Amino acid sequence: MSERGTLKRPDWFTPKLEARRTRRRYRAERRFKLYGLAAIGIGLAFLALLFYKIGSTAYPAFTENVLELEVTYDKDVVSPDGSTDLETLRNGDYATVVQNALKRYIQLPEDDADGQRLLGALLSSDADARVRAELMRDPSLLGKTHKVWVLASGDVDSHLKGLFDAAVPEADRRVKDRQLAWLQKFRADGRLETRFAWTLFFGTSSAEPQTAGLGVALLGSLYMMILIFLLCVPLGVATAVYLEEFAPKNRWTDLIEVNINNLAAVPSIVFGILGLAVFLNFFDLPRSSALVGGLVLTLLALPTVIIATRAAFKAVPPSIRQAALGIGASKMQMIGHHVLPLAVPGIMTGTIIALAHAIGETAPLLMIGMVAQVFNIPATPLDPATALPVQIYMWSGEQERGFVPRTSAAIVVLLAFLITMNAIAIYLRKKFERRW
Amino acid sequence: MQTTVILAAILLLTLISFTVGRRRALATVGGVSAKLHSRPGHYGWYVVLWAAVPAFAILVLWMLIQPVILNSTMSSGLPPAVRELSSNEQSLVHNRIRSIAQELSPLGIGQLRQTIAASSSLEGVQALLGQPGFETLKARWPVFQISNADNLYLLRAAAERTLQQKYAGYGMPVAVLLFAVAGFLYGRKRIAPEFRARNKVEGAVRIILMLSSTVAILTTVGIVLSVLFESIKFFSIISPADFFFGTTWDPRFTAVGREGSEAAQFGLLPLLWGTLFITAIAMAIALPIGLLSAIYLSEYASPHFRAVAKPLLEILAGIPTVVYGFFALITIGPFIRDIGEWLGIGSDARSALSAGICMGIMIIPFISSLSDDMLSAVPQSLRQGSYGLGATKSETIKRVLLRAALPGIVGSVLLAVSRAIGETMIVVMAAGGVARLTLNPFEAVTTITVTIKNQLTGDLEFTSPQTMVAFALGLTLFVITLALNILALQVVRKYREQYE
Numbered sequence: 045m046s047e048r049g050t051l052k053r054p055d056w057f058t059p060k061l062e063a064r065r066t067r068r069r070y071r072a073e074r075r076f077k078l079y080g081l082a083a084i085g086i087g088l089a090f091l092a093l094l095f096y097k098i099g100s101t102a103y104p105a106f107t108e109n110v111l112e113l114e115v116t117y118d119k120d121v122v123s124p125d126g127s128t129d130l131e132t133l134r135n136g137d138y139a140t141v142v143q144n145a146l147k148r149y150i151q152l153p154e155d156d157a158d159g160q161r162l163l164g165a166l167l168s169s170d171a172d173a174r175v176r177a178e179l180m181r182d183p184s185l186l187g188k189t190h191k192v193w194v195l196a197s198g199d200v201d202s203h204l205k206g207l208f209d210a211a212v213p214e215a216d217r218r219v220k221d222r223q224l225a226w227l228q229k230f231r232a233d234g235r236l237e238t239r240f241a242w243t244l245f246f247g248t249s250s251a252e253p254q255t256a257g258l259g260v261a262l263l264g265s266l267y268m269m270i271l272i273f274l275l276c277v278p279l280g281v282a283t284a285v286y287l288e289e290f291a292p293k294n295r296w297t298d299l300i301e302v303n304i305n306n307l308a309a310v311p312s313i314v315f316g317i318l319g320l321a322v323f324l325n326f327f328d329l330p331r332s333s334a335l336v337g338g339l340v341l342t343l344l345a346l347p348t349v350i351i352a353t354r355a356a357f358k359a360v361p362p363s364i365r366q367a368a369l370g371i372g373a374s375k376m377q378m379i380g381h382h383v384l385p386l387a388v389p390g391i392m393t394g395t396i397i398a399l400a401h402a403i404g405e406t407a408p409l410l411m412i413g414m415v416a417q418v419f420n421i422p423a424t425p426l427d428p429a430t431a432l433p434v435q436i437y438m439w440s441g442e443q444e445r446g447f448v449p450r451t452s453a454a455i456v457v458l459l460a461f462l463i464t465m466n467a468i469a470i471y472l473r474k475k476f477e478r479r480w
Numbered sequence: 481m482q483t484t485v486i487l488a489a490i491l492l493l494t495l496i497s498f499t500v501g502r503r504r505a506l507a508t509v510g511g512v513s514a515k516l517h518s519r520p521g522h523y524g525w526y527v528v529l530w531a532a533v534p535a536f537a538i539l540v541l542w543m544l545i546q547p548v549i550l551n552s553t554m555s556s557g558l559p560p561a562v563r564e565l566s567s568n569e570q571s572l573v574h575n576r577i578r579s580i581a582q583e584l585s586p587l588g589i590g591q592l593r594q595t596i597a598a599s600s601s602l603e604g605v606q607a608l609l610g611q612p613g614f615e616t617l618k619a620r621w622p623v624f625q626i627s628n629a630d631n632l633y634l635l636r637a638a639a640e641r642t643l644q645q646k647y648a649g650y651g652m653p654v655a656v657l658l659f660a661v662a663g664f665l666y667g668r669k670r671i672a673p674e675f676r677a678r679n680k681v682e683g684a685v686r687i688i689l690m691l692s693s694t695v696a697i698l699t700t701v702g703i704v705l706s707v708l709f710e711s712i713k714f715f716s717i718i719s720p721a722d723f724f725f726g727t728t729w730d731p732r733f734t735a736v737g738r739e740g741s742e743a744a745q746f747g748l749l750p751l752l753w754g755t756l757f758i759t760a761i762a763m764a765i766a767l768p769i770g771l772l773s774a775i776y777l778s779e780y781a782s783p784h785f786r787a788v789a790k791p792l793l794e795i796l797a798g799i800p801t802v803v804y805g806f807f808a809l810i811t812i813g814p815f816i817r818d819i820g821e822w823l824g825i826g827s828d829a830r831s832a833l834s835a836g837i838c839m840g841i842m843i844i845p846f847i848s849s850l851s852d853d854m855l856s857a858v859p860q861s862l863r864q865g866s867y868g869l870g871a872t873k874s875e876t877i878k879r880v881l882l883r884a885a886l887p888g889i890v891g892s893v894l895l896a897v898s899r900a901i902g903e904t905m906i907v908v909m910a911a912g913g914v915a916r917l918t919l920n921p922f923e924a925v926t927t928i929t930v931t932i933k934n935q936l937t938g939d940l941e942f943t944s945p946q947t948m949v950a951f952a953l954g955l956t957l958f959v960i961t962l963a964l965n966i967l968a969l970q971v972v973r974k975y976r977e978q979y980e
Binding site for chain 1: 551681695700768779809810875878904909
């Protein structure tokens, strides 16, 4: 007899224990599946939280409150010598013009110093500039009375949007009871309106949140995007064509390949150092300009574009190439007439995604000095500019509380832009994708 | 503006060249294109190449070389006393001259010559400013702050520079157009029925393609050179041992100058620690979430669920990092501070934990996407073998798939770590920027990238160690991430080959 016969059947093979073990294993199975689901849930919950938080913070910044003033352009205040040339008008005392308009409207006694201070605090500092701009556009208004819409001050704006707790005693409140009464009067006369905040999109740099806008940043980002697109597409496609179709397999092309893969993973701030050392210090290109920013971001996006383009080329089946060569096309004709057109959708998708990524970069732009307050709209890519993500960074560092919604609104604009670009990329892929 | 006009002119010329080349080729064979060696378009392109490439090359070369020549003639023309100044003071002088030259640019060539002649004495300059044509210059004169005869060299150098710029401004379009027209004529002359235009054009295009592919190499070379040069200068002031093994980071930004830099300490370790600490926190978040998501997506999820969840998760990687920084600032930071205060171990709104969590969220898709690919690449036979032995799905995943895909997953984790180490904006905004060696995640720390950003923004003085240290840090960062990337790519490549 062999020993097997004498071996006692072990306990753990009893049907009861077997069933229990199976149950346990199935429980572990379900648990494991749940862990996976939970992990995805956590990831998506973070995404939802992020979008909700940014969106809810941004919401108030998309409207602005404006007051209508009936200003009188007194000759004595604006232009004491009576001349209407623009230089004189530019230097007029518009703070007094505005203050007078307010006092006349509220009928505030001359000796009420406290009241005057509170009255002045209703309006943003932009009010003077707007009143001046109206007169400079039409100098014949001098000596006449004119109606102008001006932005309310940050505190008033926040109060009207309900961002301040009304239950706080007046002494601690940033908007006093007298001001509230005046605002009531404005409202009753139809001279207080809440509008869509165009200032957010067209304004330039400002110390006051309600007059600060993304004009410079949007234009700077646009310049950079055009530049990246114009440089990245030809360079990326040319490199990909060479590596995919022409390059002999040798050490040199191996080196280029490894190099491109590595460049795609080099930290973006290192590209910023490159831009600082090469474009600014060596080639003396203008600091903080969209040109340098675009060049740096081009180098940053190029590896991704090359990799995407190569993938698009690889996806074109060899039979197409052989057919073209078979009917007598040269290699260049085969690529130009057949392979490249078939790869275009893939190239566009990859390029747009790389472009969206580059436009969201901040760190390299900080390195090349794009962190300045820019008050003038950059007329050319050589002028100092900022970019959307840099503007977000700069606003996030502002102490004034009103900048928090402003920053969130800028983020909403940036995200909307990036999502649109990605949606276009996905649409292109869906529409033109071919399975061979 | 001028370059735009020149570029437009070149573009126009290429259009003309193409038509002319094509027409001429057809004319030589009486319109029967079959008698030509190449397609008529190839002859057009041949002329275009000759018209555009040399002209364009001259334009680029001129633009690169002109500032270098202008600067070197400017500095060699300065009086010996100025040339003996330190490089810092010299660059100040250069900047002054450049700004004066900017003001002089409206003047004509004759007026600039007059200015150079007059700049030998203050009286001469005063007399010159009184003349008609110099009114605007006279109005701007006080801004230049040239009050004594010793400073007159500034005006002279500025006027000479402006004059050279004017000459160059006339010279460049002439040279470019000359080359363009000469190239055009030469290309046109070569056209003949038996001329092999296609071979020539395709050869040229091939060379252009090859040159484009070197841009990637040049970028790497540029990165290495730009950090290496300044780093060598830095290490000639601060010994590498003090930098790599120093435990104190104290660059003394306030005391700029020779005395302050003596006492400044540039110890890398606190920065490296902060970097690794935040990376570790980020990985502690991203690794389990990313890996489990990848497992679920590749093994359990229905195609429909996968089609929705995967792109949604990948949005996390597409959100700009500055957005994460702001999110950390307004949401996670205050939350972490409250917990820290409740525990009594920290009250910073900016902390290693806050930055680490945000970075972890950002990195989830990097790990999940790559691991997903790696799991999908495991051959079906391994799964079926495991099922055949009676294993459940989770047992198959844990005992077979994860082990088979391990190299690939390690590769993706290494790539994610490299990404975390190089991340800048999240840490700039959320980590607090205090260089310290701490184990408490509720305290503020700083990283290599934050320090690079801090040292290189603001007023820069390229000769002080405070600025140069940023390049040494950049070199360190580049080497660390490069090593991680190469390692990761090798691991992933080996893994892919294993199952192909």
